[in-house]
Amino acid sequence: MTEQTTSTENSVDQQHFDTLIADDSRIEPRDWMPEAYRKTLTRQVSQHAHSEIIGMQPEANWITRAPSLKRKAILMAKVQDEAGHGLYLYSAAETLGTPREVLNEQLLSGKAKYSSIFNYPARTWADMGAIGWLVDGAAICNQVPLCRASYGPYGRAMVRICKEESFHQRQGWEILYELSHGSKEQKQMAQDAVNRTYGPALQMFGPPDADSPNSQQSMEWNIKRFSNDELRQRFVDMIVPQAEALGLTLPDADLKWNEERGHYDYGQLDWDEFMSVIKGSGPCNVQRMQRRRKAHDDGAWVREAAEAYAKRQMQAAAEAAESANDNEEVSIVAGRASAELIGA
């Protein structure tokens, strides 16, 4: 967290850290850690948080139009869960020493990245199914191993999040199941959404291993447990039978069972498109960022008011404490005022 700890390579601290990693133990916020470890984690955890937050938008887009009240309630709860995931993850990132405001600023300024899949539009109701099934599904494959990440707060956040993600995946699958067993138009809608989401979902695991230079270090630090391609393979193996159960096809002519490998082979993904969307030319990059900035700007006066009010409450409590000489009770009141602000 502070500069003076950076120059202690090979020190007792470093040895202690290395031992914890070698024993596959947890690093906690109070432990010394190399700056590069802190930086890598801060980037990963905050980008993960940003993805949860930007990822709310394509689904929030359908809350007002959900075609049944039951689906409306489930979708609202889901998008709200994603906000909760963002919060847990920002909290985990903060324990590494960067405040949430700074992380948020990195998102708003475009300096930090978020998962590129959210730069695609959610055009139809079936996208709510495809996102839940494939995007939350890919997130689970990625995140289950992260529950054992060496950094304690990150791993623990992942445990809570994974429980909810698997719920989201099942709900997405159910949406597609209803559609694919419904009218011709509904089935068409489902197939179209799956066709559009499949490729970008496979790309959520990141570039092929050969082009992923940072992965090796993350694996040595027990942050990452499996390579991008290993995780992608797991995901493909998981979704092929699920697609069959849905009665939908996956848009990949090369997809077939490989007896020898004991896995499904799959086709080349369009990595040029992936890179260009990351660089900003996806269909919704500008729109997603603008909506986030607008929410932030429009809410500025509200956050300022809450802060001013909390300060005022603290002052009032402090003054009361002085005059009444009744420290104990009043500090409880002040504590509550600030806790309420956080827990709004």
Added chain:
Amino acid sequence: MSAFASHDSATKQSAGNAITAEDIAGSGGKASEPVAQYALRLGDDSLMLAQRLGWWISRAPELEEDIALGNIALDMVGHARFLLTYAGSAWGKSEDDLAYFRDEEEFRSVRLVEQENGDFGQTIARQLLFSFYQYELYSALQSSQDQTLAAIADKAVKEVEYHQDHAAQWILRLGLGTDESKRRIQEGLYYMWPYLDELFADEPLHDELEGIAVRPSTLRENTMKRIEALLAEAELEVPKVTQARLSDAPRDGEYSEYRGYILAEMQSLARKHPGAKW
């Protein structure tokens, strides 16, 4: 709500899952015509407000508020599902038949819940008036002789208590926060205030439902006493504005010009595929 009753969502704050819309649908209990009309009124209020509040999810001033407003919207959908399911039992209709396949003039919501979100202050002003009213309403409805309505109220009142608390906290923060927040929440209150009378307007329907429905006029004193006390604490003015006119049967005839837009959006997909399952 039953769909996620077992869901251990960390963000779900409201208490209670005593009954579900499916329980009501499956109970075989059939509402009489006047009870159904009454349930429709309460259900439509919740549904319209849910539509409005749901918009905030992903647009709120803080992530905590995305969650808080989302929770309230979610509770409102839950109440609407119970009430519309129960109302529909009188006519062999489902909650979705009533939500998606009625036209503008068939809805029975009050104008307050149809008003635009505006800025956060305007939304909180609406929340203040509606949640304080609804808390009194459901508290009283808990002793309805109609068992289903009483059970719905019993569950809903616990949730609305939280909505009320959320609104009150924000009224204090905005009223006592900065000059700008004071100006904005005061403006929001002026904007919403003309629609108060309608919340407390008795209709001939209530005469038919003695001991079953809550007579709206009886809720006025307690609701307003508490709202005015809170505004005083927040150093905000009680708006001195004329009330919007009411006809003899307010909920049958009066509705805002926003209702059409709300329904056009809400019903668009369902109406494109009549008879479809989702």
